[in-house]
Amino acid sequence: MGAGAGGGRVTDTLSTEMPTKTDLPVPEKTDNGASATTSQASLRGELLRSMLLQRRFEERCAEAYALGKIGGFCHLYIGQEAISAGTMSVLRPDDYVVTSYRDHGQALARGIPARSVMAELFGRRAGCSHGKGGSMHLFDKSANFLGGHGIVGAHIPLAAGVAWAIKYRKGDQVCICFFGEAAVNIGAFHEALNMASLWSLPAVFIIENNRYGMGTAISRATANEDVSVRAAAYGMTGESVDAQDVFAVRDAVERAVAVARGAQRPTLLEMRTYRFMGHSMSDAASGTYRSREELEENMKRDPIVVLHDLMRKDGELSEGEFAKLDEEQKAICQDAWDFADGSPEPSVEDDLHADVLVDTTS
Amino acid sequence: MPVLTYREALTQALREELTRDERVFLMGEEVAQYNGAYKVSKGLLDEFGPMRIVDTPITELGFAGMGVGSAMVGLRPIIEFMTWNFALLAIDQVVNAAAKMLYMSGGQFPMPMVFRGPNGSALQLSAQHSQAWESWLAHIPGLKVCTPGTPADAKGLLKSAIRDDNPVVFLEGEMLYNTKGEVPDGEHIVPIGKAEVKREGGDCTIVAHGKMILVAMQTADALDKEGIAVEVVDLRTIRPMDIETISVSVQKTNRAVVLEEGWEICGVGAQVVDFIQRECFDDLDAPVVRVHQADVPMPYAKNLERAAKPDAAKAIAAVKKVMYLD
Secondary structure (H helix, E strand, O other), X not given: OOOOOOOOOEEEOOOOOOOOHHHOOXXXXXXXXXXHHHHHHHHHHHHHHHHHHHHHHHHHHHHHHHOOOOOOOXXXXXXXXXXXXXXXXXXXXXXEEEEOXXXXXXXXXXXXOHHHHHHHHOOOOOOOOOOOOOOOOOOEHHHOEEEEOOOOOOOHHHHHHHHHHHHHOOOXXXXXXXXXXXXHHOHHHHHHHHHXXXXXXXEEEEEEEOOEEOOEEHHHHOOOOOHHHHHHHHOOEEEEEEOOOHHHHHHHHHHHHHHHHHOOOOEEEEEEOOOOOOOOOOOOOOOOOOOHHHHHHHHOOOHHHHHHHHHHXXXXXXXXXXXXXXXXXXXXHHHXXXXXXXXXXXXXXXXXXXXXXXXXXX | OOEEEHHHHHHHHHHHHHHHOOOEEEEEOOOOOOOOOOOOOOOHHHHHOOOOEEEOOOOHHHHHHHHHHHHHOOOEEEEEOXXXXXXXXXXXHHHHHHOOHHHHOOOXXXXXXXXXXXXXXXXXXXXXXXXXXXXXXXXXXXXXEEOOOXXXXXXXXXXXXXXXXXXXXXXXXXXXXXXXEEOOOOOOOOOOOOOEEXXXXXXXXXXXXXXXXXXXXXXXXXXXOOOOOEEEXXXXXXXXXXXXXXXXXXXXXXXXXXXXXXXXXXXXXXXHHHHHHHHHHHHOOOOXXXXXXXXXOOOOOHXXXXXXXXXXXXXXXXXXXXXXXX
């Protein structure tokens, strides 16, 4: 990572190699070599579990959408799961997360129950937004998960405002903000990052660069495709990360969070990833704005496969253990489906007009 | 009772609420060191410091959004727009974020915040600086919209707005800042959603709000000399609108004129007329007449501007029309 406050130095840690063991976090006390290995294996296992849960969950989302159980717009995160898993793994429960409409994976990685997310997608009262928000507007106050926002880039100032509130209260939390690479061209990005740096706010801005803003390739939309260099315009540290490698994500976010928590400086991280599905459920994964060959080439670096291969190589996970982990995630998703399918819709009588305003008459 | 300007009444409300609740802060362009473009925040930086009276870059969308974010985690921001004309750059944050957050989060995230600033035309500021936005903003469920027309209402409504757990759009009259009136000291609260009969009369009701209260009172004075008793209903709040007070007045006078600063099409007056036809259809002795700005962008030339604006002469003609005296 580059220089801290105001340095404006931009570094590029984009890596095509697997992390070595020395890159991985180890416990402070390592008198017992076995315990360090166990800890590493358990961290890898947890990250693999998080990514698998997201993947299996969204495969069921696609199925539910086809069956008409999920309506409206539905944007899948498949291929990008290392970003949410790696990021959430370094956050404290009292940190804050603000994100865009491609939010299912992030909600799950933040620990919002699969039942609660699926019920929201099914438009049920038991959903995390009580059936009022849907796919694009997942909220959970108990997880400090502040949405799920549907206007590209418009939530970036919200994250700066959350970080402002942290500073106002002299807190040591951080606010994480996720958005796609297409959002860097909208004014809200510029306005928010300028103020976050001007006022030294504890925020980490994470660009999920999946290379397409809907159907428009970054090369057709952005004059300088190296989007993390935008940080220099705000005197902020910027960094690009190979986001198909969950430990590269975790490592970069961990450093940015430390700077936000300590020096209260914001960081801009570009996560280089690829979306394996269409922009939403209404476009094909390939064939119109990107080729099948390109898609297939990028799917070779599936973040789940990358981590699984690493663990297999290090003898940390047998085929049987992987299959068991996978089956557990599938069972969670089936349970979430059954729960959502069986839970009541919001009541027209009680819920339609509720929560437009806080009742201030009493 | 002390006599204050509308500006001083607003400053007093801000000072009292900043003192009462340390979650309240004021953010906007030139609010701190410059003491406010219209001096509404004069002296507050010295009193409350730079974390609570915050100068921003010229970045309406950005700082409006920051207000929304800070409200999500429990602060109570007051976002000042130097004028509401500039707030159009931030309207996404007002409409798509602040107004909808509580609903789309299933009740989890209230928005205890105020968006405030001068609204409407002043003198010869021409098209981009002379607009009344209340009909746009009052269209949106999830917002409350206040339009005080007197110093006392300015103070009382602003204190209510700051204490409200909902996003409140607070439209100040740019031409009202220097107007004077009696303002109660200390705890003076005007409830949001309550209109007030500013002048009683039995012949015709004028429904107005904001700066047009002055025009309505001038109209009533002038017509009084001709023996016509006008009742002036000051809406004070556009959303929620106090239908009861309008209805009671129109049921008494049987005639109504609706006076507003903005344009005709889909204006506030159109909504008032709709409520009147629903609630008072059998009471009306004449169709309701509306007075509003000419359907043009505000011109610069003094004579054209005067012709475009609603004024007492136009309101007098309207009252005479509904009384079949024209």
